[in-house]
Amino acid sequence: MASVSDTRQLQQTQKDAADQNFDYMFKLLLIGNSSVGKTSFLFRYADDSFTSAFVSTVGIDFKVKTVFRNDKRVKLQIWDTAGQERYRTITTAYYRGAMGFLLMYDITSLESFTAVQDWATQIKTYSWDNAQVILVGNKCDLEDERLVPTEDSQRLADELGFQFCEASAKDNINVKQVFEHLVDVICEKMNESVDGDQSPSGKGAALQDTPPDNQGGCAC
Numbered sequence: 399m400a401s402v403s404d405t406r407q408l409q410q411t412q413k414d415a416a417d418q419n420f421d422y423m424f425k426l427l428l429i430g431n432s433s434v435g436k437t438s439f440l441f442r443y444a445d446d447s448f449t450s451a452f453v454s455t456v457g458i459d460f461k462v463k464t465v466f467r468n469d470k471r472v473k474l475q476i477w478d479t480a481g482q483e484r485y486r487t488i489t490t491a492y493y494r495g496a497m498g499f500l501l502m503y504d505i506t507s508l509e510s511f512t513a514v515q516d517w518a519t520q521i522k523t524y525s526w527d528n529a530q531v532i533l534v535g536n537k538c539d540l541e542d543e544r545l546v547p548t549e550d551s552q553r554l555a556d557e558l559g560f561q562f563c564e565a566s567a568k569d570n571i572n573v574k575q576v577f578e579h580l581v582d583v584i585c586e587k588m589n590e591s592v593d594g595d596q597s598p599s600g601k602g603a604a605l606q607d608t609p610p611d612n613q614g615g616c617a618c
Protein backbone atom coordinates (compact mmCIF):
# COMPACT_ATOMS: atom_id res chain seq x y z
CA MET A 399 0.00 0.00 0.00
CA ALA A 400 1.27 3.49 -0.82
CA SER A 401 2.43 5.51 2.17
CA VAL A 402 1.15 9.01 2.95
CA SER A 403 4.39 10.50 1.67
CA ASP A 404 4.16 8.45 -1.58
CA THR A 405 0.62 9.74 -2.08
CA ARG A 406 1.67 13.33 -1.39
CA GLN A 407 4.57 12.96 -3.83
CA LEU A 408 2.24 11.57 -6.51
CA GLN A 409 -0.20 14.44 -5.95
CA GLN A 410 2.66 16.95 -6.19
CA THR A 411 3.92 15.31 -9.42
CA GLN A 412 0.43 15.45 -10.95
CA LYS A 413 0.10 19.09 -9.88
CA ASP A 414 3.51 19.97 -11.37
CA ALA A 415 2.71 18.20 -14.65
CA ALA A 416 -0.62 20.00 -15.00
CA ASP A 417 0.74 23.42 -14.00
CA GLN A 418 0.37 25.74 -17.00
CA ASN A 419 2.05 28.65 -15.25
CA PHE A 420 5.42 28.79 -17.03
CA ASP A 421 7.25 30.94 -19.57
CA TYR A 422 9.10 28.19 -21.40
CA MET A 423 8.96 24.45 -21.50
CA PHE A 424 12.00 22.33 -22.33
CA LYS A 425 11.74 18.67 -23.16
CA LEU A 426 14.84 16.79 -21.96
CA LEU A 427 15.74 13.12 -22.35
CA LEU A 428 17.97 10.79 -20.33
CA ILE A 429 19.49 8.06 -22.48
CA GLY A 430 22.23 5.43 -22.15
CA ASN A 431 22.70 1.73 -21.43
CA SER A 432 20.65 -0.09 -18.83
CA SER A 433 21.86 0.29 -15.23
CA VAL A 434 24.11 3.33 -15.82
CA GLY A 435 21.90 5.24 -13.36
CA LYS A 436 19.48 7.33 -15.45
CA THR A 437 16.49 6.80 -13.18
CA SER A 438 18.62 7.36 -10.08
CA PHE A 439 19.95 10.59 -11.56
CA LEU A 440 16.45 11.88 -12.23
CA PHE A 441 15.19 10.89 -8.77
CA ARG A 442 18.15 12.62 -7.18
CA TYR A 443 17.43 15.79 -9.14
CA ALA A 444 13.64 15.85 -8.85
CA ASP A 445 13.09 14.33 -5.40
CA ASP A 446 16.55 14.38 -3.80
CA SER A 447 16.27 10.65 -3.16
CA PHE A 448 18.44 7.62 -3.93
CA THR A 449 17.99 3.89 -3.58
CA SER A 450 20.58 1.19 -4.20
CA ALA A 451 17.88 -1.24 -5.39
CA PHE A 452 17.86 -1.65 -9.18
CA VAL A 453 14.40 -1.53 -10.77
CA SER A 454 15.01 -1.41 -14.52
CA THR A 455 12.74 1.08 -16.28
CA VAL A 456 10.01 -0.36 -18.47
CA GLY A 457 9.59 1.74 -21.61
CA ILE A 458 9.60 5.36 -20.58
CA ASP A 459 8.67 7.59 -17.66
CA PHE A 460 8.87 11.30 -16.95
CA LYS A 461 9.08 13.88 -14.21
CA VAL A 462 8.44 17.58 -14.25
CA LYS A 463 10.51 20.20 -12.50
CA THR A 464 10.29 23.97 -12.73
CA VAL A 465 13.42 26.10 -12.53
CA PHE A 466 13.87 29.86 -12.64
CA ARG A 467 16.18 31.60 -15.06
CA ASN A 468 16.33 35.43 -14.98
CA ASP A 469 12.79 35.71 -13.60
CA LYS A 470 11.42 33.26 -16.14
CA ARG A 471 9.74 30.03 -15.12
CA VAL A 472 11.20 27.21 -17.17
CA LYS A 473 9.25 23.98 -16.91
CA LEU A 474 11.42 20.94 -17.53
CA GLN A 475 9.70 17.84 -18.82
CA ILE A 476 12.36 15.21 -18.20
CA TRP A 477 11.91 11.85 -19.90
CA ASP A 478 13.66 8.84 -18.40
CA THR A 479 14.10 6.16 -21.07
CA ALA A 480 14.68 2.43 -20.61
CA GLY A 481 18.22 1.46 -21.57
CA GLN A 482 17.32 -2.10 -22.51
CA GLU A 483 17.55 -2.81 -26.23
CA ARG A 484 14.05 -4.27 -26.44
CA TYR A 485 12.47 -0.88 -25.70
CA ARG A 486 14.49 0.99 -28.36
CA THR A 487 11.59 1.46 -30.80
CA ILE A 488 9.43 3.01 -28.08
CA THR A 489 12.13 5.22 -26.62
CA THR A 490 13.48 6.66 -29.89
CA ALA A 491 9.93 7.82 -30.72
CA TYR A 492 10.33 10.30 -27.84
CA TYR A 493 13.51 11.89 -29.24
CA ARG A 494 11.45 14.09 -31.52
CA GLY A 495 11.07 17.55 -30.03
CA ALA A 496 13.72 17.03 -27.36
CA MET A 497 15.82 20.14 -26.84
CA GLY A 498 18.44 18.48 -24.65
CA PHE A 499 19.89 15.08 -23.87
CA LEU A 500 21.87 13.69 -20.98
CA LEU A 501 23.77 10.78 -22.56
CA MET A 502 24.88 8.69 -19.62
CA TYR A 503 27.44 5.93 -19.13
CA ASP A 504 28.83 4.32 -15.98
CA ILE A 505 32.53 5.01 -15.26
CA THR A 506 32.86 1.41 -13.96
CA SER A 507 31.45 -0.13 -17.15
CA LEU A 508 33.49 -0.15 -20.37
CA GLU A 509 30.52 -1.59 -22.24
CA SER A 510 28.35 1.39 -21.33
CA PHE A 511 31.12 3.75 -22.49
CA THR A 512 31.65 1.90 -25.78
CA ALA A 513 27.91 2.22 -26.40
CA VAL A 514 28.08 6.04 -26.25
CA GLN A 515 28.92 6.19 -29.97
CA ASP A 516 25.74 4.24 -30.81
CA TRP A 517 23.63 6.46 -28.57
CA ALA A 518 25.10 9.51 -30.31
CA THR A 519 24.06 8.03 -33.65
CA GLN A 520 20.54 7.52 -32.31
CA ILE A 521 20.41 11.19 -31.31
CA LYS A 522 21.60 12.26 -34.78
CA THR A 523 19.04 10.01 -36.45
CA TYR A 524 15.95 10.75 -34.40
CA SER A 525 16.29 14.22 -32.90
CA TRP A 526 16.39 17.86 -33.89
CA ASP A 527 19.81 18.90 -35.29
CA ASN A 528 20.28 21.62 -32.68
CA ALA A 529 19.50 19.45 -29.65
CA GLN A 530 22.12 20.00 -26.96
CA VAL A 531 23.90 17.00 -25.46
CA ILE A 532 25.89 16.51 -22.27
CA LEU A 533 27.85 13.29 -21.87
CA VAL A 534 27.59 12.24 -18.21
CA GLY A 535 29.95 9.71 -16.60
CA ASN A 536 27.85 8.56 -13.64
CA LYS A 537 28.91 6.66 -10.49
CA CYS A 538 32.07 8.72 -9.95
CA ASP A 539 31.75 7.77 -6.25
CA LEU A 540 33.13 4.35 -7.29
CA GLU A 541 36.65 5.61 -8.01
CA ASP A 542 38.23 2.29 -6.96
CA GLU A 543 36.20 0.46 -9.61
CA ARG A 544 36.78 2.99 -12.39
CA LEU A 545 37.39 1.47 -15.83
CA VAL A 546 36.82 4.55 -17.98
CA PRO A 547 39.53 7.22 -17.65
CA THR A 548 38.25 10.79 -17.55
CA GLU A 549 40.58 11.78 -20.42
CA ASP A 550 39.06 9.15 -22.75
CA SER A 551 35.58 10.47 -22.07
CA GLN A 552 36.65 14.07 -22.56
CA ARG A 553 38.28 13.15 -25.88
CA LEU A 554 35.16 11.33 -27.07
CA ALA A 555 32.92 14.22 -25.99
CA ASP A 556 35.15 16.65 -27.93
CA GLU A 557 34.97 14.44 -31.03
CA LEU A 558 31.21 14.23 -30.81
CA GLY A 559 30.81 17.94 -30.05
CA PHE A 560 29.18 17.25 -26.67
CA GLN A 561 29.84 18.79 -23.28
CA PHE A 562 31.15 16.38 -20.64
CA CYS A 563 30.86 15.94 -16.90
CA GLU A 564 31.33 13.18 -14.32
CA ALA A 565 28.70 12.85 -11.61
CA SER A 566 27.22 10.65 -8.93
CA ALA A 567 23.51 10.20 -8.29
CA LYS A 568 24.42 8.32 -5.12
CA ASP A 569 26.62 10.98 -3.53
CA ASN A 570 24.77 13.85 -5.18
CA ILE A 571 27.80 15.10 -7.11
CA ASN A 572 27.15 17.41 -10.10
CA VAL A 573 23.53 16.31 -10.51
CA LYS A 574 21.87 19.71 -10.21
CA GLN A 575 24.82 21.33 -11.99
CA VAL A 576 24.45 19.05 -15.03
CA PHE A 577 20.73 19.80 -15.41
CA GLU A 578 21.27 23.52 -14.87
CA HIS A 579 24.08 23.59 -17.40
CA LEU A 580 21.89 21.84 -19.95
CA VAL A 581 19.15 24.43 -19.38
CA ASP A 582 21.69 27.23 -19.79
CA VAL A 583 23.09 25.92 -23.08
CA ILE A 584 19.57 25.44 -24.46
CA CYS A 585 18.74 29.03 -23.48
CA GLU A 586 21.93 30.28 -25.16
CA LYS A 587 21.09 28.35 -28.30
CA MET A 588 17.57 29.79 -28.36
CA ASN A 589 18.93 33.31 -27.98
CA GLU A 590 21.43 32.71 -30.80
CA SER A 591 18.60 31.48 -33.00
CA VAL A 592 16.52 34.55 -32.30
CA ASP A 593 19.45 37.00 -32.64
CA GLY A 594 20.50 35.43 -35.93
CA ASP A 595 16.84 35.17 -37.01
CA GLN A 596 17.34 31.51 -37.81
CA SER A 597 14.43 29.17 -37.46
CA PRO A 598 15.21 25.69 -36.24
CA SER A 599 15.41 23.38 -39.18
CA GLY A 600 15.90 19.74 -39.96
CA LYS A 601 14.35 16.58 -38.60
CA GLY A 602 12.06 17.03 -35.65
CA ALA A 603 12.22 20.84 -35.55
CA ALA A 604 11.92 20.89 -31.79
CA LEU A 605 10.44 24.32 -31.37
CA GLN A 606 7.56 23.39 -33.62
CA ASP A 607 6.75 20.55 -31.27
CA THR A 608 6.63 22.73 -28.20
CA PRO A 609 3.93 25.16 -27.08
CA PRO A 610 3.80 28.61 -28.77
CA ASP A 611 5.16 30.21 -25.56
CA ASN A 612 8.49 28.59 -26.31
CA GLN A 613 9.01 30.10 -29.68
CA GLY A 614 10.52 33.38 -28.58
CA GLY A 615 14.02 33.87 -27.25
CA CYS A 616 14.80 32.94 -23.69
CA ALA A 617 15.98 35.70 -21.41
CA CYS A 618 18.59 33.46 -19.77
Ligand SMILES: Nc1nc2c(ncn2[C@@H]2O[C@H](COP(=O)(O)OP(=O)(O)OP(=O)(O)O)[C@@H](O)[C@H]2O)c(=O)[nH]1
Pocket residue numbers: 430431432433434435436437438439449450451452453454455456479480481482536537538539540565566567568569
Ligand atom coordinates in the same frame (compact mmCIF):
# COMPACT_ATOMS: atom_id res chain seq x y z
N1 LIG B 1 27.45 3.63 -6.66
C1 LIG B 1 26.49 4.19 -7.40
N2 LIG B 1 25.43 3.46 -7.81
C2 LIG B 1 24.50 4.07 -8.57
C3 LIG B 1 24.58 5.43 -8.96
N3 LIG B 1 23.52 5.73 -9.72
C4 LIG B 1 22.79 4.61 -9.80
N4 LIG B 1 23.36 3.61 -9.12
C5 LIG B 1 22.86 2.22 -8.98
O1 LIG B 1 22.92 1.61 -10.26
C6 LIG B 1 21.80 0.74 -10.44
C7 LIG B 1 21.05 1.11 -11.70
O2 LIG B 1 20.48 2.39 -11.55
P1 LIG B 1 19.20 2.88 -12.42
O3 LIG B 1 19.07 4.33 -12.14
O4 LIG B 1 18.03 2.05 -12.16
O5 LIG B 1 19.72 2.61 -13.91
P2 LIG B 1 19.01 2.99 -15.30
O6 LIG B 1 20.05 3.61 -16.16
O7 LIG B 1 17.79 3.78 -15.05
O8 LIG B 1 18.65 1.55 -15.89
P3 LIG B 1 17.45 1.19 -16.94
O9 LIG B 1 16.18 1.73 -16.38
O10 LIG B 1 17.46 -0.32 -17.03
O11 LIG B 1 17.82 1.81 -18.25
C8 LIG B 1 20.95 0.86 -9.18
O12 LIG B 1 21.28 -0.22 -8.32
C9 LIG B 1 21.40 2.18 -8.56
O13 LIG B 1 21.27 2.20 -7.16
C10 LIG B 1 25.73 6.19 -8.51
O14 LIG B 1 25.91 7.37 -8.77
N5 LIG B 1 26.64 5.50 -7.74
Ligand SMILES: [Mg+2]
Pocket residue numbers: 436437438453454455478479480481
Ligand atom coordinates in the same frame (compact mmCIF):
# COMPACT_ATOMS: atom_id res chain seq x y z
MG1 LIG C 1 15.82 3.41 -15.37
